[in-house]
Amino acid sequence: MPAYNFVLVRPGELWLKGKNRNDFVRRLRRNLASSVEALYPEARVFSPYGRFMVELPPDANAQKVAEICAATPGVSSASPVLRLQNDPELIVQTAVALAQEEWAGETAPFAAKVKRVWKGFPIDSPTLSRQIGEGIIRAMNLPVQLVHPVLELGVEIQDSCTYLFARRIRGVGGLPVGSAGRVMLLLSGGIDSPVAGALAQKRGCELDAVYFHSPPLIGEQSLEKVERLAKILSPCQGGLRLHVVYFTAIQHAIHKLCNERFTVLLYRRFMYRIAAELASNRHCLALCTGENLGQVASQTIENLRLVDRLTPMLTLRPLCTYDKLETIEIARKMGSFEISTLPYDDCCTLFMPKNPATRATEEELAAEEAKLEVEALVSEAIEKMEVIVL
Numbered sequence: 085m086p087a088y089n090f091v092l093v094r095p096g097e098l099w100l101k102g103k104n105r106n107d108f109v110r111r112l113r114r115n116l117a118s119s120v121e122a123l124y125p126e127a128r129v130f131s132p133y134g135r136f137m138v139e140l141p142p143d144a145n146a147q148k149v150a151e152i153c154a155a156t157p158g159v160s161s162a163s164p165v166l167r168l169q170n171d172p173e174l175i176v177q178t179a180v181a182l183a184q185e186e187w188a189g190e191t192a193p194f195a196a197k198v199k200r201v202w203k204g205f206p207i208d209s210p211t212l213s214r215q216i217g218e219g220i221i222r223a224m225n226l227p228v229q230l231v232h233p234v235l236e237l238g239v240e241i242q243d244s245c246t247y248l249f250a251r252r253i254r255g256v257g258g259l260p261v262g263s264a265g266r267v268m269l270l271l272s273g274g275i276d277s278p279v280a281g282a283l284a285q286k287r288g289c290e291l292d293a294v295y296f297h298s299p300p301l302i303g304e305q306s307l308e309k310v311e312r313l314a315k316i317l318s319p320c321q322g323g324l325r326l327h328v329v330y331f332t333a334i335q336h337a338i339h340k341l342c343n344e345r346f347t348v349l350l351y352r353r354f355m356y357r358i359a360a361e362l363a364s365n366r367h368c369l370a371l372c373t374g375e376n377l378g379q380v381a382s383q384t385i386e387n388l389r390l391v392d393r394l395t396p397m398l399t400l401r402p403l404c405t406y407d408k409l410e411t412i413e414i415a416r417k418m419g420s421f422e423i424s425t426l427p428y429d430d431c432c433t434l435f436m437p438k439n440p441a442t443r444a445t446e447e448e449l450a451a452e453e454a455k456l457e458v459e460a461l462v463s464e465a466i467e468k469m470e471v472i473v474l
Contacts, residue, residue, distance in 0.1 A: 086178070088146035088164040092240075092249060093136035093153045096160040096257040112136070112158040112260035118322035119152050133201065133242065150253050156320050157286045158263075159255035163238070166248045172207050172215075175239065175246055180219040183237055186250040193229030194220065195236055202243040212239065256286055261321040264288030267370045267400060268363035270355060271295050271314060271326070273306055273430045276374030276403055278313045278420040279411050283402035284372045290321050292366050294359050296331040298431035306428040311472065316420050318474045326472040327362055331355075331431050334461050341455040344437040348382045349444055350452060351432060352391045357462050360395035362469075370398040376411075377404050381440040390449060 093116060098108045109131060116136060117129040126141035127149070138149055146164035153162040166182065168174055179196065187194070196216040198209040207215075216237065217228060226235070240247045269281045271293040281291050295310045311326065318324040331354075338350045359371055375383050382388075392399055403411055415421035441448070 086166060087143075088166055089140055090165045090167050090247065091138040091140065091146055091150045091153055092163045092165045092247060093138065093159055094161045094255070095134075095136065096158055096255065097259055098158065099134075108158070108260055108263055111263050112156070115156055115158070115260050115262070115320060115322065116153055119156055119319055120149055122319065123149065123152065150251075152319075154253040154255040156261075157256055157258045157288070158260035160257055161252045161255050163249035163252050168246045168248065170202070170205060170241065170244075170246055172205075172212065175212070175248070176215050176219055179216045179237055179239065179248055180223050182248055182250050183220045183235075184223055187224065187226070187235055190224075190226065190235060192234035193227040195228065195230050195233035196220065196239070197236060198239040198241070200241045202241050204243070205241050258286035259288035261285050261288060262290040264290075265369040266290045266292060266367060267372045268359050268366065268368045269293045269317075269372045270359055270374070271310060272374070272432065273309045273313065273424060273426075273428060274374065275408075275415050275421065275424040276376065276411055278316060278374075278424065279414045279418070280372055280374040280400075280402045281317050282414070282418050282420075284400055285317065285320060287402075289370075289372065289400070291317055291372070292325050292327065292363070292368060293317070294327040294329060294362055296329050296355055296358075296431050298332040298335055298434060299330070301332060301335075301434055302429060302431055305426075306430055309423060309426055309428050310430075311474070312423050313420055314472075314474055316418060316423075324474045325366070326474060328470045328472060329358055329362075329465050330468050331465065334465060335431060335434055337456055337461060339434075342452045345439060345441045346444060346449060346452050347437050348380075348432070348440050349387055349390060349449060352382055352387075353394055353449065353453070354458075354462065354465075356391045356394045356399075357458075358465055360397050361462070361466060363397060368397075370400050371395075372400040372402070374403055375401050376406065376408075379408070381442045384442050386443045387441075390444060390446060393446070 101108050113131050120127045124141055124144050128139040150162040150164050196213045198213045200209045238249045267289045269291045271277050314326045334354050
């Protein structure tokens, strides 16, 4: 049997779009090309008939390319495919051989489904489906199930060629990265924020990221950990800028001068001020965080309101209604969980109070921040910031 020479990519929500649909198509094609060409520079992405096709160079790993495409936001599924001439006998023979190779050892029910886009093909869809199905039954003795089969052999007949596939890799769905604009992700080394970033990407957001680092209190392993997490988010948008803000001076000032009950909230308020300024400089439309509702003391509705008021910029919180087990499940699927659980702390664990305030007031925080040179601390942190381009 010939090797796979193409990958068929099926878009997700793009079909819902109206007059601006072509903008989404162009962006998804560009994102797919960026991801695939990082592995195979000779690959080519084009979009015939409302689908996307990736033409593979010789000896390319079609399964790997299909997995990369399926992990790209905006894609509902992807399949390695064979492209053949429009020869009925060749199509049937190759389809049976493909089923034997891909489904070896299977006993589940199957269906052969033919889509005849080119009506000039000499055999109609039901007849060709039956011929392929009969050949698979003779070769493999599998049961047939036409509605919701476990195994599906797909045939798409176009005017110039025919495509065959026997596998579908489920995609992440959503919208192409960048179609909703750029946002600034507050990225830590924990479980939640990388997942929040991935969910924002799924809804079309292109990410910049900011990480708050506190050397020498926090080791360089923590920064390396965050870089590894950022690299998981980077490929599907063709690169990512990680802003490393040194937070040690701010934490020392808060610890020295302020009531410890408000430590975490004061941290968050400084982080929001800095992130909002960086976001404005980078033309971001919103902030994005891994905050949840009620998960920790700083995430009560009252406390979240106190940080939101610091900036007119919208804050996206994709995990707001998720429980921790749901977040962990997503982290495992995207490959970030094992990195996030490495035993390297981030700056939020420093100087933690025994009894943090869960329902602070604006007046209380204003009184605490009056003890600090807020603008000077923010300016100094931004001035000393470093940028890592991934």
